[in-house]
Amino acid sequence: MSFKQELFSQFARVGKALSNGNRLELLEFLAQGERSVEQLSKVAGLTVANTSQHLQQLRHAGMVSCRKEGLKVYYSISGDDVIHLLDALRAVAERHVSDVQHLVNTFLTVKDDLEPIPRSELLERARDGLVTVLDVRPPEEYAAGHVPGAVNIPLQELEQRLGELGKEQEVVAYCRGPHCVLAFDAVARLREKGMKARRLEDGYPEWKIAGLPVEESQTASPE
Amino acid sequence: MSFKQELFSQFARVGKALSNGNRLELLEFLAQGERSVEQLSKVAGLTVANTSQHLQQLRHAGMVSCRKEGLKVYYSISGDDVIHLLDALRAVAERHVSDVQHLVNTFLTVKDDLEPIPRSELLERARDGLVTVLDVRPPEEYAAGHVPGAVNIPLQELEQRLGELGKEQEVVAYCRGPHCVLAFDAVARLREKGMKARRLEDGYPEWKIAGLPVEESQTASPE
DNA sequence: CTAGTAATCAACTAATCACTTGAATACTAT
DNA sequence: ATAGTATTCAAGTGATTAGTTGATTACTAG
Incomplete structure (x- = not known):
């Protein structure tokens, strides 16, 4: 039953996106509205390249989408369900992690x-x-x-x-x-x-x- | 502002717990009710030691709790909020990950x-x-x-x-x-x-x- | 006390991940 | 075209992670 494993590893891809503090911080900023890569890198204190890589991981997990306008690429949360996911994560962390x-x-x-x-x-x-x-x-x-x-x-x-x-x-x-x-x-x-x-x-x-x-x-x- | 980083890495700990397909599978079984380590290892197709390690990670993230009874240790989901988190994860994966x-x-x-x-x-x-x-x-x-x-x-x-x-x-x-x-x-x-x-x-x-x-x-x- | 069982621990390897650096691409303005 | 800017790509390094194996702990039954 390889289908099962495939499925779980697809879910895990979304989980992986949430497994890094910097990515969570980026998501929190993105929850405000769309932002350019440069803005995000400044606010999170990361290099631009690193930020871009994190954003691509988030995009692969389907959590953010991007839009190119001129030179800049604007990223944004790809749906309200992502915000609900973040809130659920926070709720668990807050309630259980002492x-x-x-x-x-x-x-x-x-x-x-x-x-x-x-x-x-x-x-x-x-x-x-x-x-x-x-x-x-x-x-x-x-x-x-x-x-x-x-x-x-x-x-x-x-x-x-x-x-x-x-x-x-x-x-x-x-x-x-x-x-x-x-x-x-x-x-x-x-x-x-x-x-x-x-x-x-x-x-x-x-x-x-x-x-x-x-x-x-x-x-x-x-x- | 090291407080911020601390906080995000605490959240990331919960995210990390969700970042592995086998752990997600274990969580799905645990969502049925409590299970012993051995049961879980069989159903997920993992060694007992490996299962135990995964379960401990989940416990550190506050997602499962355990109870010892005689020889066996029974693990269970530590709250409804964890099930909501899993559902939110699924929703995002389902909706966005093509x-x-x-x-x-x-x-x-x-x-x-x-x-x-x-x-x-x-x-x-x-x-x-x-x-x-x-x-x-x-x-x-x-x-x-x-x-x-x-x-x-x-x-x-x-x-x-x-x-x-x-x-x-x-x-x-x-x-x-x-x-x-x-x-x-x-x-x-x-x-x-x-x-x-x-x-x-x-x-x-x-x-x-x-x-x-x-x-x-x-x-x-x-x- | 001894043997047997369930779970955990400790040590190790291979794989994956985070981040850096420097180059490449894509676009704009002159 | 040319220079300049925003982003991405590619390659590499050190750190972390998943999983294996064998030993160890905690408990039960005889």
Whole structure:
């Protein structure tokens, strides 16, 4: 029954795509929207050639697709099922691998205080002016699409631009996904300054997939 | 930001667990219920030592847990989220990796005729006596739990025991999971004999997770 | 205590993988 | 054409992985 083995090794090809930390990081960035090879290589801290190789593996596993436009090649996640797969992977890692829990716990000062706010709640509370929505991703990613009304302050600039956020107002921060550290970090820093801050559950890709409204800036890269 | 890298490599550990065909096969068997190392090694066609090593990797990734009883060590899937992860993996592989589709297509004579029947439909149609439910897994797995009223005829015996299935009655076959070949094979053979046969969507683990009723025989291995 | 069984461990080989480097391709602008 | 840029290809190296084999541990039955 060689058919069986063939089949399992095809599945394993998808598994292999998930077996490397750098590839998972690339996938997390790609979950934001399409990106060029160069952008991805910078953000993941890899050489361009290496990034290209990883992307090709992901493409062979059917997880990303690419589109050539002029000189640049834009890669993107090839379907919502891939995002679901990534979330399922995260769920298992988070629930079972105690090291992950430990990492998250030690990174955050107080865990229980950091309950994320559900997506469903955010929209109405933002509309009522009860919270300020803070997008801590880099401007390019913000431009490509963000939660309506969100203020964009990249993490590096947070300390200087604290004034832009109301001292009393509760801040809800979000970033790339449920385990992107940016929002965790932002919340931790805001809390250090004595501000009320929470994290949005998950991140922008999940928000978008959930069918909630998004806003795009004019400088956005083409979708 | 070494925290980020740590985190991604923890996720990658789970990904690595999914990166080998034999491990995926072991997981599929484990999705049926708990199994001893020896059972698993036989069914996957691996040596006991090698099986043990794979199982330990899975355990490190938090995907399976084990329980020692006397001489034997019984492994089992450590949570429903693991089954969801496996399904998400399958979904991506199936949808995107054209080779898988090709494999499935060539293996089955006519694809469009082989639409699986949804779980929800099966129960009522079986109750009304419209279909015969056929479990083509080995007797041990059948004994450990099966769809109520299902007839157990392992694939090898199918040809001889054809008489047990009504000639006119439609047969719905199921096995271990959405891509276990047993049910595909059974349907193909029954159709060759001119019988009406379809596959149940997914397999037994998904049935059980969906909270649908199951039946257990007295010879079942402990759950 | 002894023999026997289930599982794991330890040491090893062949294969695969991640990453680097330098060259090649594909496209754009001058 | 020519130079310049983004990406891919090809070849090589060190690290990791899959699987084999034989020894070792943990337990049971006589």
